[in-house]
Amino acid sequence: MYEAEKDKILNDYYNAKEIYAKFDIDIDKVLDKMKKIRISLHCWQGDDVTGFEKSANGLSGGGILATGNWPGRARNGEELRQDIEKALSLIPGKHKINLHAIYAETDGEFVDRDEINVEHFRKWIYWAKENGLGLDFNPTFFSHPKANDGYTLSSKDENIRKFWIQHGKRCREIANEIGRELKTQCVNNVWIPDGSKDLPANRIEHRKILKESLDEIFSVKYDKSNIVDSVESKLFGIGSESYVVGSHEFYMNYASRNDVMLCLDMGHFHPTENIADKISSILTFNDNLLIHVSRGVRWDSDHVVILNEDLLSLAKEIRRCDAYDKVYIALDFFDASINRIMAWVIGARATLKAILISLLEPVHLLMEEENKGNFGARLALMEEFKTLPFYSVWNKYCMDENVPIGTSWIDDVKEYEKEIVKNRA
Numbered sequence: 001m002y003e004a005e006k007d008k009i010l011n012d013y014y015n016a017k018e019i020y021a022k023f024d025i026d027i028d029k030v031l032d033k034m035k036k037i038r039i040s041l042h043c044w045q046g047d048d049v050t051g052f053e054k055s056a057n058g059l060s061g062g063g064i065l066a067t068g069n070w071p072g073r074a075r076n077g078e079e080l081r082q083d084i085e086k087a088l089s090l091i092p093g094k095h096k097i098n099l100h101a102i103y104a105e106t107d108g109e110f111v112d113r114d115e116i117n118v119e120h121f122r123k124w125i126y127w128a129k130e131n132g133l134g135l136d137f138n139p140t141f142f143s144h145p146k147a148n149d150g151y152t153l154s155s156k157d158e159n160i161r162k163f164w165i166q167h168g169k170r171c172r173e174i175a176n177e178i179g180r181e182l183k184t185q186c187v188n189n190v191w192i193p194d195g196s197k198d199l200p201a202n203r204i205e206h207r208k209i210l211k212e213s214l215d216e217i218f219s220v221k222y223d224k225s226n227i228v229d230s231v232e233s234k235l236f237g238i239g240s241e242s243y244v245v246g247s248h249e250f251y252m253n254y255a256s257r258n259d260v261m262l263c264l265d266m267g268h269f270h271p272t273e274n275i276a277d278k279i280s281s282i283l284t285f286n287d288n289l290l291i292h293v294s295r296g297v298r299w300d301s302d303h304v305v306i307l308n309e310d311l312l313s314l315a316k317e318i319r320r321c322d323a324y325d326k327v328y329i330a331l332d333f334f335d336a337s338i339n340r341i342m343a344w345v346i347g348a349r350a351t352l353k354a355i356l357i358s359l360l361e362p363v364h365l366l367m368e369e370e371n372k373g374n375f376g377a378r379l380a381l382m383e384e385f386k387t388l389p390f391y392s393v394w395n396k397y398c399m400d401e402n403v404p405i406g407t408s409w410i411d412d413v414k415e416y417e418k419e420i421v422k423n424r425a
């Protein structure tokens with residue numbers, strides 16, 4: 001970076017420091033906090049949730065769908081890791097990478113989901129160590145013949161159910177091992193696609209079966225410093241419009257009775273429902289919470305996350321609950337219609353911007369007015385705080401973290417696409 005450009009960023013930063021100081025916000029301290037924030041970057045944006053299984057023919061079933069045909073998706077571990085490294089070089093901060101069981105590397109051998117073990121994730125672990133990254137994990141209960149009839153852990157077919165329970169157990173074993181080796185807690189998140197397109201007559205039976213399957217999977221106890229388990233609810237999916245076994249109410253109850261963390265995905269509620277208000281309710285009863293940061297457009301479409309009202313209110317709510325050490329933040333979207341690295345970087349930078357904005361908000365002043373009953377002043381301050389010069393702090397953060405400032409990263413990705421991605425036949 002040119003000296004002149006650096007000076008400009010520092011100048012803007014000092015100006016911002018004065019402005020924020022008027023509201024008792026010390027932006028140096030905010031940046032210290034910001035540098036400790038770790039989000040989890042989902043590996044599946046890089047290949048449209050395809051995975052490396054020998055029989056892999058793309059995402060199938062499960063009510064999730066990646067649309068688009070932008071050329072050059074990563075086809076194996078080497079390509080995917082290379083793309084993630086590129087994305088990470090454009091995202092400020094030290095983060096984690098979120099894996100799915102279908103990203104096992106089995107040397108061309110067919111290894112079914114009930115047989116995978118940590119050896120199939122050696123390359124990921126080694127790479128994570130090399131790059132100072134944490135890893136998170138997800139069992140994959142979709143894109144598999146045994147998921148084709150729409151039920152996995154809640155299946156009435158005992159063989160199917162047993163297969164998936166075994167998969168769930170294997171994945172927890174793997175996640176525990178990952179956490180132990182990396183000395184960084186691994187979040188292991190269970191999401192299943194189970195549900196039905198049309199009105200079921202018997203809703204309760206599958207739910208009772210699901211409870212039993214989960215009990216069995218979680219019956220093995222691991223050290224919390226290695227692994228933390230979570231369960232992710234959903235309202236509906238394509239092909240499960242009328243009934244989803246693992247609903248919000250189901251998992252909220254399950255989580256609070258079983259010392260398992262709840263996962264809220266921003267795209268898994270009614271299309272106009274904002275999950276921000278749920279955070280304080282959940283944290284009243286649970287120590288932790290996992291958020292899947294996503295963007296639904298009319299349905300759970302998993303569009304690339306942008307800095308919109310939903311994201312901002314989510315981040316502000318976490319801050320206002322003083323809960324950045326309790327809430328795990330993981331990205332979850334997949335867009336195959338644009339450059340996939342851009343998708344990652346856009347979503348991650350937007351999320352980090354929202355977090356920074358929330359940390360810069362003079363919350364104590366809002367609460368002060370609130371406690372005095374000055375609700376007009378509270379609203380007025382909320383509005384004024386929206387236009388404080390957060391961008392000057394963001395640029396300093398990017399500069400300190402050695403990643404491109406402003407729009408300059410875009411050309412970087414274009415170049416990488418020309419050099420590397422386009423050559424993938």
Ligand code: RNT
Binds near residue numbers: 044234
């Ligand atoms: C699906 C869930 C789930 C998946 C990933 C791939 O609706 O959001 O989290 O997106 O596990």
Ligand code: ZN
Binds near residue numbers: 191265292
């Ligand atoms: Zn999700």
